[in-house]
Amino acid sequence: MRQLLYISSATPDAAVDVGIILSASMRNNRRDGVTGLLWTDERRFLQVLEGESGAVQAVFDRIGRDPRHRGIVVLHDRAIAVREFGSWDMARRGRNDTADAFDTRMRHHLAAASPTVRGTFEGLIAARRAA
Template identity: 55%
Template sequence: MDSIVTPLRQLLYVSSSNPSGAKIDVPTVVEQSRHNNALDGVTGLLWSDGKRFLQVLEGAADSVMTTFARIRADPRHHAIVVLHERNIEAREFGNWTMVQRRPGDDPDALDRKMRRLLEGASQTVRGNFLGLIAARP
């Protein structure tokens, strides 16, 4: 009997923090997301400067869509836009990786780290992240 292969899905979105002015505790969000995503088998990459979020999610299609539904329902996100969505043969980001820029961090060092993490990504995913990095204040 043939084994059933679950298709992998990749979803890339951008969002802004809720305009209500409420501060977002990004380190807490990162830890909570790492936990939830590990349980769901979702991997990817998140870039945030505390005001904007760019994230690619990868995993079984149902897990990615469940994770994205949770993000869409989160009041900390505003103006969520899906930039790219597709089926993939293999994950481009083997481990869940989240990057955030904290006050006092060297932005150039963070940019170099992001470029390394994006080396195996598709042109579309890499281009979106590098565009946001290039526009950083």
């Protein structure tokens, strides 16, 4: 199996409806056997994808062709023996979520993740909190 972690930004002035993106991602990833975690503040996306190498590559290729994304940077790409995210989760701060509640939920999702993945997500959480 393969695990790929990337970050990207929404294209300026792009009509980004995160609800539609999340719905399509959940449907496609369930169909393709891809799991992981997506963090978004609706302008930045940090995502880890897990699954069979070809399926992960197909998802990443779709993301790369999506005109709503820019500045896509792979942070790590490695072989894994077991999934760190056994079910697909979409982490998104809702309008009524406090920053603390969202951060707690993210840390729960990341509890079984490798130090690299956990550190990357926690670094983004810390940067957001410091801003």
